[in-house]
Amino acid sequence: MITKGKFLLLDCAEFRSWLSKQKITRVINKLQVHHTASPNYTTRKMLKGIATQDHFACLEGMRDYHINTNGWSATGQNITVFEDGKIAISLDRDLNKVPAGMAGANTGMLCVEIIGNFDKGVDKITVAQKQAVIHLYACLVERLKIPIDTDHIVYHAWYTSKGVRLNDYTQGKSSKSCPGTNFWGDGNTIASAKKSFLPMIKDELECLGKEELKMKKEDTNAIIDKYLKPAWGAAKTAADKQEIGRLADELRVASGQKKQNG
Ligand SMILES: [Zn+2]
Structure with missing residues (x-):
């Protein structure tokens, strides 16, 4: 667990116990799913599957862009997941602050950004990042008591640029393709989320429950x-x-x- 500047960097295995110690003071009933598009595996300077760019340099780069280019008050997302499975908390956008993830639809939501560009033909998500993402969402739904379905775990692509919820990813209507047209290897539609992303979160949540059993x-x-x-x-x-x-x-x-x- 390392704090530098406005970010706290955790190993994936540290996240659940860190989360259990946080005081949540706002209602959070939906979890956003985003890819960063940029930064991505190229800007992370991946060499044989390992990023050579410093985690904090990447985080500060996003923060700088959000504040100085977008004009936001802080880093947009609450949480960032790296390609090596590390999880960063934005200390200037802690869990109790409404994120700047999807204009018009942020209240009651938590914004998670997954580093990479998961549109077709770009980055292929690493195994470590996949595991960290699943673990992260399982820990969040456990702590925040959020149902695992497409009404509560939501892809950016299911919203218009004004924050209106669509029935599905709809080219021309959706604000973005985020979290990517090849996200999870399945895509960014409702059907693709139901195919393996959400079931994997359910399985992980079940595993978390078993870890808590008192008897071996x-x-x-x-x-x-x-x-x-x-x-x-x-x-x-x-x-x-x-x-x-x-x-x-x-x-x-x-x-x-x-x-x-x-
Ligand atoms: Zn997005």
Whole structure:
């Protein structure tokens, strides 16, 4: 975790615990999905899959553009995800500040920018960035209690330049192609979001839930195998056997496993 200037740079694995410590003081019920278009993998000076440009130089470059060219008060996005999976928080646009992500539609939203240009024929998202993006959205929906659907996790391409929601990405009506016509390898339509992006967030959220279980699966199964099974074998009545089976199932459920005794 490094702070420099107006940015905090986190390893992907640090994000969930960092987020759990933040005080959220505004209503956030939608998460925007953007690609930066520029900066991208070319301006990041990728060499054998690794960017040679400093993370903070990239972040400061965006901040400078947003303030001095766009005339905004601060960096537009709340969060940025890098090609190596690192996650940056804009300290001048912390989570409690409404972002400048989509004109006319920012209230109640959080803006996440994914570094790269994911239009067809340009950057192909790295595995590390994919994993970080999925983890990030899963952590956000978990913390902010946001449903995983196309009404709440929204692509920039589904809005007009005035912030009016469209039924889908519509060339000529959509403000931009953002997060890219080949985003996630699927595209930027509603159907493409439903195809693998949203299901992957759901899967990751489920994994996060399992991490929180207090009992480890290995310990649980050791207790069942070493103690409960012999006790079951020695039990004299059907009622005793049934009770031991019930207790074993309680342990299984507590460690995220399925019941075996009905
Ligand atoms: Zn965008």
